[in-house]
Amino acid sequence: MAYPLQLGLQDATSPVMQELIHIHDHTLMIALLVSTMVFYTILTTVTTKLTNKNMLDSEGIQTIWTIAPGLILILIAMPSLRVLYMMDEVNNPHLTVKTIGHQWYWSYEYTDYKNLEFDSYMIPTQDLIPGQFRLLETDHRMVVPTDSPVRMLITAHDVIHSWAVPTLGVKMDAIPGRLNQTTFVVSHPAVFYGQCSEICGANHSFMPISVEAIPLIHFEDSSTSMLAKI
Amino acid sequence: MSSMFRMVGKQLKTHPSLIPLFIFIGGGATMSMLYLGRLALKNPDVSWDHKNNPEPWNNIEPNQQYKFFTVNTDYSKLKKDRPDF
Numbered sequence: 001m002a003y004p005l006q007l008g009l010q011d012a013t014s015p016v017m018q019e020l021i022h023i024h025d026h027t028l029m030i031a032l033l034v035s036t037m038v039f040y041t042i043l044t045t046v047t048t049k050l051t052n053k054n055m056l057d058s059e060g061i062q063t064i065w066t067i068a069p070g071l072i073l074i075l076i077a078m079p080s081l082r083v084l085y086m087m088d089e090v091n092n093p094h095l096t097v098k099t100i101g102h103q104w105y106w107s108y109e110y111t112d113y114k115n116l117e118f119d120s121y122m123i124p125t126q127d128l129i130p131g132q133f134r135l136l137e138t139d140h141r142m143v144v145p146t147d148s149p150v151r152m153l154i155t156a157h158d159v160i161h162s163w164a165v166p167t168l169g170v171k172m173d174a175i176p177g178r179l180n181q182t183t184f185v186v187s188h189p190a191v192f193y194g195q196c197s198e199i200c201g202a203n204h205s206f207m208p209i210s211v212e213a214i215p216l217i218h219f220e221d222s223s224t225s226m227l228a229k230i
Numbered sequence: 231m232s233s234m235f236r237m238v239g240k241q242l243k244t245h246p247s248l249i250p251l252f253i254f255i256g257g258g259a260t261m262s263m264l265y266l267g268r269l270a271l272k273n274p275d276v277s278w279d280h281k282n283n284p285e286p287w288n289n290i291e292p293n294q295q296y297k298f299f300t301v302n303t304d305y306s307k308l309k310k311d312r313p314d315f
Contacts, residue, residue, distance in 0.1 A: 062247040070254040086301040 001136065001167070001193045010167040013192060013213075014184050017169030019083045027076055034072070087169075090183050093151035097142065101154075101161030101174035101196070104203035108142045116223060118230050122206050135205065136193040141212040143226065145219035146186045154180045162197035165211055171197055186213040268298065 002010060012018040098109040102119075110116040123137040144150050154163045156174035164171035165184075172182045186192075194209040214222055242248055270276070274286040274296055283289065290296060292310035 059245070059247040063250055066247070066250040066254065070250070081299070082301055085297060085299045088297065089301065089303045091303065 001133065012167065012169065013187050013190065014168045014170075015187070016083075016087055016184065017167060019086065020169050023079050023083050026079060030072060030076060090151065090181065091149050093183055094148035095144065096151040096153060097144065098153045098155075099142070099163055099174070101156035101158075101163065101200070101207075103158050103201050104196075104207040106138075106142075106161075106163070106196075106207060106209055108140075110223065114223075114227055116227050116230065118226070120210070122208050133193065136195070136208045136210065138208060138210045140226075141191065141210045143212045143214060143219065143222050144186060145216040146189050146213045148216060149183055149185050152182050152184070154182065159200045160198045161200050161207070163194070163209060164197040165192050165194035165209055167192050168211070170194075173198055186211075189213050189215055265298070272296075 009017075009021050009024060012021050095110075096112055098111065100107045100109070105119050105121045107117065107119045118140045120138040120140045120142065122135065123132065123139055125134055128134060128137065152163065152170070152172065154172045154174045155178060156176045158176060160176070161174040162171060163174055168184045168186065170182055170184050172180045174180070190213055192211045192213070194211075196204055196207045196209070198204075200207075242252075274290050277284055277286055292312070293305050293308040295305040
């Protein structure tokens, strides 16, 4: 989850997010190197005592500063396109969960085996137990098994919302009348938080998402007890 | 049109450092146009021929690769596991 004064991306808990972090590091490093070089060039150009009032020309440097940026851009584009296509692949999901965005809560449906449906409202700040996270906790969490590809089918009931969990590398708009699909695999058991990522009215900041990943052997027990409760 | 090419060719002979520029820009433009053409012709989201193929999105085989590039999925190995209509 996010922490105060955070500067970078959250730690990855899915293979896709790991790839995204890797490519972000690669691209940011190139951007920082280029910016440093440009800044140094400008600095030396502005502070130099060597001035020439005639037009200067140089074939060599023109060739270099065409080829080098071209190669750099190709080196950025190739991994980027690879990860882009990788994110779109649906790889035999073990479980399908449907989530519907409402104003202002999420509802989850597990209809693969039995009909499990529940709503997930934010826990108001005054009702938090010490140790819980403000504006991130929900009364019912979406439970998924670890190491299993999970397919999410995302839509909305009223206005556009967006289902996002940064640590899993997932963000998908929930659009009324449209079913969007995304998949993820959770690497280890934990609780992951996200927030609605498309402005949807007064309580847009107060409809978080919390995903609880538990080992596969315990997943059936958890769903059964959830079914009994609801 | 050909006079424009001849002018460009003359400029290239005196300034050969412009050749990489043509390669990169020309290559980029060619790749964009080729991909746009592929999207226009082979994308199953678009219906061009209303008589013979009115709904291409309904004619995709279960193991047909409709994306340009795959990383982990081998489309020829996919099984068909949904009902026919």
